[in-house]
Amino acid sequence: MIKLITIDIDGTLVTSTKRLTNRTKIAIKKAEEQGLYIALASGRPFSGMYPYLKELNLIGDHYFSVTQNGAYIHKNDTGEAIIKNCMMAKDLDFVDKRIRPFGLQMSYMDSKYFYTRHKAPNIYTILDSVVARRRLRYMPYNVWDSEKTFGRFLVMGPSYNITKLERNVPKDLLERYYCVRTERFLFEIISKNANKGTGVQELAYNLDFKKEEVMAFGNELNDIPMLEFAGLSVAMGNSKMEVKEISDYVTKSNNKDGVAIAIEKLLENNKIDFTKNS
Numbered sequence: 001m002i003k004l005i006t007i008d009i010d011g012t013l014v015t016s017t018k019r020l021t022n023r024t025k026i027a028i029k030k031a032e033e034q035g036l037y038i039a040l041a042s043g044r045p046f047s048g049m050y051p052y053l054k055e056l057n058l059i060g061d062h063y064f065s066v067t068q069n070g071a072y073i074h075k076n077d078t079g080e081a082i083i084k085n086c087m088m089a090k091d092l093d094f095v096d097k098r099i100r101p102f103g104l105q106m107s108y109m110d111s112k113y114f115y116t117r118h119k120a121p122n123i124y125t126i127l128d129s130v131v132a133r134r135r136l137r138y139m140p141y142n143v144w145d146s147e148k149t150f151g152r153f154l155v156m157g158p159s160y161n162i163t164k165l166e167r168n169v170p171k172d173l174l175e176r177y178y179c180v181r182t183e184r185f186l187f188e189i190i191s192k193n194a195n196k197g198t199g200v201q202e203l204a205y206n207l208d209f210k211k212e213e214v215m216a217f218g219n220e221l222n223d224i225p226m227l228e229f230a231g232l233s234v235a236m237g238n239s240k241m242e243v244k245e246i247s248d249y250v251t252k253s254n255n256k257d258g259v260a261i262a263i264e265k266l267l268e269n270n271k272i273d274f275t276k277n278s
Contacts, residue, residue, distance in 0.1 A: 001174055002232060002271050003213040005031060005068070006200050007053060007259060009042040012217040012236050013015030015255050027260035027267075028056055034267060041196050041201060043182050043222055045109055045151075046074045047082075047133045048132040049058035062078075064206075069180070069222050070199030071190050073206075081111040083202055085194035086149035089178070092141045095153055095189055098173055102156035104187075107136070108150050115139040124156035124185045151194075155187040162187050164228055180222045188222070197225025215266065217251075217259055219243060232273045234262045249274045 007013050014020055028038055038058060042049055044069045053059055053076050060164055063076035073083040090242065096106050096117070100196045107116040107125050116125060121136060129136045166181045173179055178190045196218075204214050212231035218224070219236040220243065227233035235247035236245035236258045244250050251258035 002215045004037045006041045006216045009216040022163040023257045023260040027263040066199035070152040089144035090149040098170045148157045153189040159184040195225040197229040
């Protein structure tokens with residue numbers, strides 16, 4: 001029986017215009033009323049997730065969110081990061097030197113702030129700070145002490161340059177970090193031990209849920225570890241083919257209430273994996 005539902009945000013929970021539909025809100029409320037635990041799991045920082053948490057009424061002291069692709073687990077009521085899978089200050093220069101030949105800029109986040117070493121950050125970085133609801137702070141790498149930690153590095157630039165990096169990621173980056181493209185203009189680098197799968201696993205085990213009691217929704221490559229962990233994995237209709245191929249069920253797109261449709265099916269089947277009967 002499913003007890004925990006984890007849901008990606010962009011391309012999954014919300015429409016292309018970043019809106020929560022009434023049908024989705026109603027389905028999530030009904031799931032909660034029937035005893036299901038709902039958690040959002042996103043590449044966004046907590047600040048960029050908070051408006052949706054508030055709209056869905058997921059703010060109480062017993063609610064948590066997986067943020068920055070599994071780098072952090074936050075308490076929704078206080079925003080406190082209670083679990084961290086981070087990189088160190090020494091990683092900043094190491095990674096930056098390897099992405100520079102691709103004509104891209106790297107910014108970085110901890111659990112509270114969004115930093116850039118560039119006095120003139122590119123438009124992609126500026127737009128991402130708007131989505132994250134965090135003002136960019138100019139901070140050169142050499143200001144940090146050796147114990148400072150960061151959740152993720154965001155490599156941003158034109159789609160062509162991101163594609164070139166995606167196809168030619170330096171071997172030592174792949175060996176030392178979890179590297180994944182999450183948008184046309186964005187390539188992310190996080191701790192080797194962090195991804196949405198490990199983040200949701202830690203959350204589930206902390207809530208005393210088994211993996212077969214977890215249902216997960218996603219649409220992008222960074223959702224694959226979470227979908228592979230979940231007992232019931234649901235890909236959106238707008239998902240990349242790699243995501244659909246590893247999922248148990250493909251629902252409608254994020255613009256056609258795909259999340260709501262799958263949750264409704266789950267509730268109709270008494271919270272039992274409905275794919276077993278289809």
